[in-house]
Amino acid sequence: MRLSRYFLPVLKEVPKDAEIVSHRLMLRAGMIRQQASGLYAWLPLGYKVLRKIQNIIEEEQDRAGAIEMLMPTIQSADLWRESGRYDAYGKEMLRMKDRHDRDMLFGPTNEEVITDIFRASVRSYKQLPLNLYHVQWKFRDEIRPRFGTMRSREFLMKDAYSFDMNKEEARRSYYKMFVSYLRTYHRMGLTAIPMKAETGPIGGDLSHEFIVLADTGESGVFCHADMLEKTIPAFDVDYDGDLSPIVDDWTSLYAATEDMIDMEEFEREVPEDRRVAARGIEVGQVFYFGTKYSESMNATVTGPDGKEVAVHCGSYGIGLTRIVPALIEAFHDENGIIWPVSVAPFEAVILNLKSGQEACDSACDSLYEQLRNAGIDALYDDTGEGAGAKFSTADLIGIPYQLIIGPRGVKSGEAEIKHRASGERETIALDQVVTRLKELIEPERRDKI
RNA sequence: CGGGGUAUAGCUCAGUCUGGUAGAGCACUGGUUUUGGGAACCAGGGGUCGCAUGUUCGAAUCCUGCUACCCCGACCA
Known part of the structure; x- marks a missing residue:
């Protein structure tokens, strides 16, 4: 993408209403624009990141055997009356009427709809297990939206729903999602720790929140330090096999949010020098709720015994529009965002330090063409800005690799590759740039880890 | 919903106390010179001062009402 033809409204000055670093950087990097309280437009750069995240989530959901579909954003109140949640949900649900004066709502979640779909089509235990998911916009009329897309009213969420014959089978479905989530966050470069979570009236041990540690996180969290070092299941993990050793391993060490913390237990189970007490961002939750909706909505199947x-x-939910700020909270410095390659809006950016000079232009044009042919998604800063401005913008928007092409280097047939994360630079012959860049980028795509 | 605050150019803000018809920096447009870490100079364009009422010869400024947005708290992917 040529920057001169792109839409990237970066801000030099810090918007006054943005309090936390991710919100500030998302606004400054031209990723989002607020339209109303808790409502954001995703500008091209931000939307590219969102799509990258969605792709990773979809790949990992598919690997774990979940099947993608798409349900509507607007739902009928009738289904919610059936489950008993229409009155229970309260003011957080956005309600509306259609032209026939029917009660409708903007879905805050989709248990009712998916249960309705399930009961209409599934009759036999032979069709189980089944896990259906979608990535769709939700609306929850939060009392106080804040921190940009971290807590917005409209948000994009992946929500999966599993259906099984009994609790033991449901546990297997739960484990699949648990493992899939570990992999999903890992591929984005995030260290997400599963922590015991509230299970509501159902009880049991089957609910975990996945937490990314960050000073600006909304919850206080407590865990064993070894939780941060654990090995992530590999991409070829056998989802049809027994996943309990993995889940047992991941749940053997103490980890809980402030809502669930039992200080005595924490101190008994975790040696003092291994105790982590920190802030965290909840980036997902997995939850077993048994027959809560299937009973009230009559979603039944015939078992082997007739x-x-x-x-x-x-x-099983993952908030995509929250992961973006969570990533920025985890990966930034004083100059801007530092995207991991796997979620970066562009993998590399060509900085033409002297647009308009023929030698520079042709070197950059050629490089841009080569990168496209090599399958590297590159942004090409071909604007007339000064060198300093180009460096600053590139740092701000956080593209992992900067290819610096200036008159000095072009004369000697060289370019410079700057790694955004480490700041390291290497000078390299122009005709070697693409080969070298592929070498650097491909392992960082993390698609087969 | 309770408490606190803000609203003036695309952005960050001054001007409001003490009423006299709107400013700065950045951004934008044209030009000249520049160009390896947010260039310089010259010339321009751009605002019904959140909305509505009232007071006044005259309101960004004073009164009254409203709206939007932000921060703290309770709630949440």
Whole structure:
């Protein structure tokens, strides 16, 4: 993409209403624009990141056996009356009427809709297990939206729903999502720790929140330091096999949010020098809720014994529009964002330090063409800005590799590659740039880790 | 919803106390000179001062009402 033809409204000055670093940087890097309280437009650069995140989530959900679909944003109130949640949900649900005066709502979540779809089509235990998911916009009328897209009213969420014959089968479905989540965050470069979470009225041990540590996180969290060093299941993990050793390993060490913390237990189980007490951002939650909706909404299947049973369900959410700021909270410095390659809006940026000079232009044009052919997604700063401004913008928007092409280097047939994260630079012959860059970028795509 | 605050150019803000018809920096447009870490100079364009009412010869400024947004708290992917 040529920057001169792109839409990247970067801000030099810090917008006054942005308090936390991710919100400030998202605004300054031209990723989002607020339209109203808790409502954001995703500008091209931000949307590219969102799409990258979505792709990773979809790949990992698919690997774990979940099946993608898409449900509507607007739902009928009738389904919610059936589950009993229409009155229970309160003011957080955005309600509206259609032209026939029917009660409608903007979905804050999709248990009712998916259960309705399930019961209409699934009759036999032979069709189980089933896990259906979608990535769709949700609306929750938060009392106080804040921190940009970290807590917005409209947000993009991946929500998966599993259906099983009984609790033990449901546990297997839960484990699949648990493992899939570990991999999903890992591929984005995030260290997300599963922590015991509230299970609501159902009880049991089957709910975990996935937390990324960050000073600006909204929850206080407590865990064993070794949780930060654990090995992530590999891409070829056998989802049809027994996942309990992995889950047992990941749940054997103490980890809980402030809502669930039992200080005595924490201090008993974790040696003092291994105790981590920090702030964290919740980037996902997995949850088993049994027959809560299947009973109230009559979602049953016929078992092998010919008897009808209500299916056991779980739901599994990842907030995509929250992961973006979570990533920035984790990866930034005083100059701007530092994207991991796997989620970067562009993998490299060509900085033409002297646009308009023929030698520089042709070297950059040629390089840009080569990068495209090599399958590297590059931004090409071909604008007339000064060198300093180009460096600053490149640092701000956080593209992992900067290819610096100036009259000095072009004369001697050389370019400079700057690694945004480390600041390291290497000088390299112009005709070697693409080869070298591929070498650097490909392992960092993390698609087969 | 309770408490606190803000609203003036695309952005960050001054001007409001003490009423006299709107400014700065950055950004933008044209030109000249520049160009390896947010260039310089010259010349320009751009604002019904959040909305509505009232007071006044005259309101960004004073009164009243409203709206939007932000911060702290309770709630949440």
